[in-house]
Amino acid sequence: MKILIQYPFTPEQIDAFSALAEELGNHQVVHVESDEEAIAQAADAEVLLGWFKPAVCAAAPNLRWIQSFSTGMEKFLFPEIIERDEVKISNVAGLYASQGAEHAWALLLSLTRGIHTSWDNMKQKKWGGGSNIELAGMTLGLIGLGGFGLHMARRAQGYDMTILAIDPMRTAKPDYVAELKPFNRANLHDLLRRADVVMTACPLTEETYHLIGAEELARMKPTAYLINVTRGGIIDEPALINALQNGQIAGAGLDVVEKEPLSPDNPLWEAPNLLLTPHRAGASQHRPRLVFEYFLQNLERYLQGETPIAIVDKRKGY
Template sequence: MKIVVYDRLEDDLQQMIQKAADGYTVVFPESEEALRETGFDAEIFYGFCHERIFQFLPSLKWIQSSSAGMDNHLYPALRDSKVLLTNAAGLYGSHVADQGFALLLGLTRGIQHFVRNQDQKVWGGSKSPMVEIGGLTIGIVGMGGIGQYMASRAKGFDMYVISVDAYRDDRPNLVDELMSIEQLPDLMCRSDVVMIACPLTDETRGLINAENLDQMKPTAYLINVARGPIVDEVALVDVLQQRKIAGAGLDVTEMEPLSEESPLWELDNVILTPHAAGGSQHRPRRTVEFFCQNLKKYFNKKPLENLVDKRLGF
């Protein structure tokens, strides 16, 4: 059996995988060319197996993705194959939630304006109202691992938490109200903050559309740290330009990298970060430790954790 690890890892993490491999061959190709040469007989793959390289791995039986989101993995060849796919869901929640609240606080405390003033050596105030988030209602779209971390942080700020989710009806303790996805319009009109935490699937693509955006309060903020195509970007730009909502914090956009021609760059009620929410000093070790635990299950023919339903997309 051969295991391919296609990710840049420190030596101690490579050694952790080799130890967990229990004597099986582990290779760490550092380029796509090296991967093609060493991966043709690999049974297990760790990392991001994009469509271009999948065709060079005919012996694969299991892919452990180092990512939580699966939208870029579910190309037809993999989706229609018998290859098992597991993801890193639950390992990203804390720092993705941190990014969501960093964007929110940047908007509510006018940080983007102060940073621009700092660049110009200007001691001046914010162009937008300073908003205290305690007591506000946050609406979280999607109550999986990331959504639950968002709820935890929201409670730390003394916010009222409502959420919609398409697949669960058990309300987590930190959520005040859990509603069905059909009640999304209710969430949009009640929330002072709408924070998106759902995966990108056929059902969620364009979920936050012009009609839903028009239902938001003029004082409300939209935060997206999930996937860009969940939001109709043209409609979002329109409500931001017309000041129909207070602002948006976006770690993701419909097309990435964001085009230089996008009007989002010029809007003073927007904070943009370049799909950076997944970054954390703890991320590599967490994902490798999880992979090693799943390796043991695989060797012992036990069910794998975080097995993805390739038809549903998560």
């Protein structure tokens, strides 16, 4: 069996993959650094770890399993893969949840405590503050209670917030979550109406594309904050800009936008009470090690004839 790796692992990490493959069946590991190399090596590859594009998959008729480095799968579920029932895909669900939740809270706290305003004032040697909003006693509304959502909820518990959540799959409610309801439009609107802070913690799918639009923003409190660190397409950006300009909500923090990188002429740059970061929520000093360990563990499962963890429903998108 050939195992094709297209990801910037270190030589030592590639050696670890090779040692595992040899131990469990004398399999071949090939590490490539470009799409051209991947296509040239793909004909007899059964496993692909890391980055993959349609041309690589099309050149791999024997492909049976792909391990993606991403949690969100919207950029990887192209027809060449969806239509091949024999090809399974795993994502890294939950692997970036801790740092992603930390980033969501960094955005929220910057907005509610005026940290970004104080930073600007400091550069001007100006003694003055911004907002001073206390989170204790407020209500957090979570759209999704998977890996990201659970980590966000645990942090909200530490701030003495009431936690509401909606989720399409989870039915077991943690003790620190006050209310968990199924994901549907009526429950979403109810959550938006009641929450002081709304955080998205769901994947981008056909169902969640522009999930938060003008109608949803109009249902939020004028004192509420919206935080999105998952995927930009979940929020209708023109509707968000309009809501911020008209004071429909108090502010928003985004680590993701629909088209990245954000173009210089995008009106989001000028939107009031908006804090932007450049898609960094999933990054941390531990990420390279975490990805390596996750890939190695899942490859071991596959080579031993077990089902890899985090198999994606290709038609649902998660």
